[in-house]
Amino acid sequence: MVEREKQMGRDRVSHLVNWGHWFAFFNGFLAMIVGLRYLENIGYPDSMIGWGYLFLLTVGQFSFLAFIVYLVCLFPITLLLPYSKILRGLAAVLATVGLCILLYDTIIYDDYGLHLSPFVFDLAWANLHALLRGTSYIVTPIGILILELVAANFIWKRINKISKKNLGNKVVAFIGVCFVSSHLIHIWGDAADITEITRFDDAYPLSYPATARSLMESYGIDSRSKNDPKTPRKNSLNYPINPLQCHTENASYGKANVLLIAIDSFRADIADEYSMPFFSQYRNQNQNYSNHLSGGNQFDSGMFSLLYGLQGNYISANDLHYQSPLMTQTFKQQGYHLNLFSGRSLNIQPQAIFDDFTLVPSSNMNGAAEADLNTIKHFKQWQNAQTAPWFALVNLTAPDSYDTPVGFLGIKTVKSDVALKPAQKVLFNQYRQSLNFIDDQLKVLLKKVPSNTLVIITGATGKMLTSNSNEARVNLMPQSVEVPFVIHWPDQKIPSTVPYRTSHYGLAPTLMSQVLGCSNPASDYSAGRTLTQPSKEPWVYVGDNRIFAIYQKDEITVINRHGKYRIFDKNYQSRLNKKMQAQDLIQVMNESQRFHSH
Missing domain, CATH: 3.40.720.10 (Alkaline Phosphatase, subunit A)
Incomplete structure (x- = not known):
């Protein structure tokens, strides 16, 4: 009897861990959608290389961030309080807070070109009235919380069906390939100075792409591309702000x-x-x-x-x-x-x-x-x-x-x-x-x-x-x-x-x-x-x-x-x-x- 209760407890924890992984993946997907706001400031790619790298970077980076949040915040609670109702509610709140922080970071990045940090937060706080316009900063968190609660319950009710399809390992492998590939491509892009790749270096928060330039320069190798083609693209700068009048x-x-x-x-x-x-x-x-x-x-x-x-x-x-x-x-x-x-x-x-x-x-x-x-x-x-x-x-x-x-x-x-x-x-x-x-x-x-x-x-x-x-x-x-x-x-x-x-x-x-x-x-x-x-x-x-x-x-x-x-x-x-x-x-x-x- 005791052994059976232990086994049931282990099964419950296993189900909750499995649910947590899929909930993290769902929030990684939401984070990718929010992350598109960063591209409004930087501009979209104009080549297949740029689009391919951006796809790998976006999937890898935001999935990685969502998994880290789950691992640090939710996984320990899953082991200490393996109760689905408590965990689903808490996960929805944490996910809402995370997405709201990400949304706020997109606003900061649009205005200042920097991501959130203690220093930038002080700056933003001093200019809060200019950053937060209208009532969306009240309505948006409520809408996100409702979406998170619905998603948490939806995934929990169908976790057995999802588990039987054996998709988990494939999804993890796909995300892992995206994450590693984006870093490998960036090493090449940095070494060859491919701006369609390197211009996204600072686009996403907590992004530290692997580089090769410092290593190449230490050996006296010119890391700049000699043949980077120049093709016109959509302007992202108003330079000049008004047409010049020169006589x-x-x-x-x-x-x-x-x-x-x-x-x-x-x-x-x-x-x-x-x-x-x-x-x-x-x-x-x-x-x-x-x-x-x-x-x-x-x-x-x-x-x-x-x-x-x-x-x-x-x-x-x-x-x-x-x-x-x-x-x-x-x-x-x-x-x-x-x-x-x-x-x-x-x-x-x-x-x-x-x-x-x-x-x-x-x-x-x-x-x-x-x-x-x-x-x-x-x-x-x-x-x-x-x-x-x-x-x-x-x-x-x-x-x-x-x-x-x-x-x-x-x-x-x-x-x-x-x-x-x-x-x-x-x-x-x-x-x-x-x-x-x-x-x-x-x-x-x-x-x-x-x-x-x-x-x-x-x-x-x-x-x-x-x-x-x-x-x-x-x-x-x-x-x-x-x-x-x-x-x-x-x-x-x-x-x-x-x-x-x-x-x-x-x-x-x-x-x-x-x-x-x-x-x-x-x-x-x-x-x-x-x-x-x-x-x-x-x-x-x-x-x-x-x-x-x-x-x-x-x-x-x-x-x-x-x-x-x-x-x-x-x-x-x-x-x-x-x-x-x-x-x-x-x-x-x-x-x-x-x-x-x-």
Whole structure:
């Protein structure tokens, strides 16, 4: 008798466990339906590869989440309280809470581009009235709860019939194949830089797809695809928000040539009169922006902010793989000849960033410094042949790899003003040598530039003194993003220093208004404002869509794509035990979504 009761108890638990698995599968299916809301923000695939990967990712990810919730929350209760009525009611409530959290996350993601975390929850709570509209936040949970109760009872009454069909193992195998396959496909897509795959990396909550890029890069393999085809697709960005109205007759410097010199790893505090005497003199004779930030700490994000004028979170937007910067588009439309001179690989994100330029590459087989010498030679030859207005982007790369040409004598070594580790001391002086080499090249580059040429000298990024590329990639310290920024205006001899904070976001509005005669407000096409006046925003966004920092007057907040954040003092020396002001962050997040179509 006792043995029979034990067997009945085991059977009851077995039935409840079996029921729980099917209930979890049902909720995984509901979660997939809710998850379609994320795609409204990202956009749907345009190829069979994209659709296939998205299907595998969606089935695998949401089924996995539903099973984890069941395993953590319901399975232990099944063993402790094996009573179907209690368990069905509790499961319906838990499933309702889970789906409501998922729905709320889709709202957060649509507004801020981030998934729920303690940090994002604080942000959302401060802006709750704007996120929750109407009465749907009351009606929806009630409707979900009713659906869950009906589903729980429906499955329980038919669990024996379902069990006899032996579908459970097949369903588990199918979900397992989807989950594993999505990760394997992502490894391939990440290695080959297939944007139809990688653009869904952050789409779903708690999604951490397997990658191959860091492993390949550690072995010196270029992980970017060389032949990713470009095909038009439906726009997901309003860029520009309103059509541009540009007339050169309204411009202060209409038809002026533009020479943009972007130096890799051009750190502001080391580019002084000792390392760069010519540049320091040139800076003092022109308009010097003494408190200037790049839009990122990597070449991609730095150049993106410089040319597009958009925050780095847009860097992976699909539209921009097919749409070049509005600034260079407009230069081209107004008859300018656009050329890009560089010795580095320019296969960067977004893929259309340099589409309006004719590329003149310089081989870097003998080092970056040798490539820079050839870059300047190519530019001088091209410049002498020009008869129409031109826009030249000259990219000098030697400082990024601390390079100088063979036989370069340079300058004497000095002691740094700040304490450095032994390895950093060597890098510090080698970096100074590289800057001194660049200084000599600037003198050659600017010699005999036509008088009607507007010259901009700046850095794509700053420089962290390290040989560890992974460390440099995630470190958003001021030395990594503070860069010199100097403008020589045609026929203007009055030097000046601009003390207020500026950023790369201001270049596009400045050139489009001063040279191209665009009358639109800068907010129509840029996150920045013209450099001729201080920005109204007390913050600057620095970084890309994976990790970024918000630079304010007295603190720096670093945030990753999962919403984890740290706050540092303005010198990045000590971590502050405080929360960021929600109002400032709401402004940042609103800017990060302002150009998205809704």
